[in-house]
Amino acid sequence: MNRRMEIIKELDLTLSKVSDAECEKFLGFFDKKRRYFFAGAGRSGFAIKGFAMRMMHLGYTCFVLGEPTTPSIHENDVLVIASGSGNTASLVSMAEKAKSIGAKVMIITIDPTSKIGKIADAYIQVPAPSPKVQSELSFESIQPMGSLAEQTASLIFDSLVLQLMERDNMTSDEMFKNHANLE
Template sequence: MNNQEYAKMVLNELTHTLTKIDTNSAEKFVELVDAADEVFCAGAGRSGFQIKGFAMRLMHMGKASYVVGETCTPNIKEDGLLVVCSGSGETKSLVNHAMKAKEVGAKVALITINPESTIAKIADVVVEISAPSPKSAKQGEVVSIQPMGSLFEQSEGLFMDISIMMLMERKGLDSDTMFGRHANME
């Protein structure tokens, strides 16, 4: 197969996963992000890379956002939101983060394949992405040609970008306004 054929197959997979996300869950996710004083972002592995991009876009919007585990991340408080990306919803460190957030009264949002997971059971909103992953007991509806959890990781990144677009619309922001907060020490 050539790159064009692979591209069409991957785009079809992404169309499937993104259009299967429940609209009510997506709206609630955006509402929780919008209402939070601070947003704490956590994920492991490739999901961790995706969530860092989300934290950056929130910062571009003027929202206080942090990546859990970074040395300059403050403590989460009652008015905070923890956003967790975890295909399985069972990654031990992420389960611990979610439990700590709930312990202090903060909200938890989970983006996952597994809406029955440990984190899902304590989350205030669960955004389910129907994609396969070798780490999840529950497999999504689609069978992917891509390796391992690639489809989930791509889908969660695109879902978070779509959420940013929804937040931008709510706040009346555009890319030019947000670019004013882009790093100038690169």
């Protein structure tokens, strides 16, 4: 079997173990009247930036933490974090600050019992292995480090976008109107 097919089998395994209930709870926090802040580090950071972009295409007000035009977070805003471990110090600090202000915190993580997981209003557990986290849901991947977890998170984000498209009655053509046009 070639490596691409092995990766697809791993992704099929992890995605089949993602909780529908956790995804539904996560989706319940999305309302176009709110503002959304997205944060992640490393490859999880790349995954969440892709999610933030699609949420903007859907018409949500979105900001990526660390960008110079990101405003301050306020009560009832939502901080969405991608962190395999859920214990990345900078992200823990952001989550704690957001909670102290009265913002909601959501995380996609391997470990919902992590520091961020424990204070999150909603989480989606990624059942994939990582050298940073031991999980009873994980197995040994052929891929290095946390690659499978990061790929799984990206695909979960894409599935959430599809669900929000359906819920919000948005088409890809309508979303494309929000696509960058100064390229």
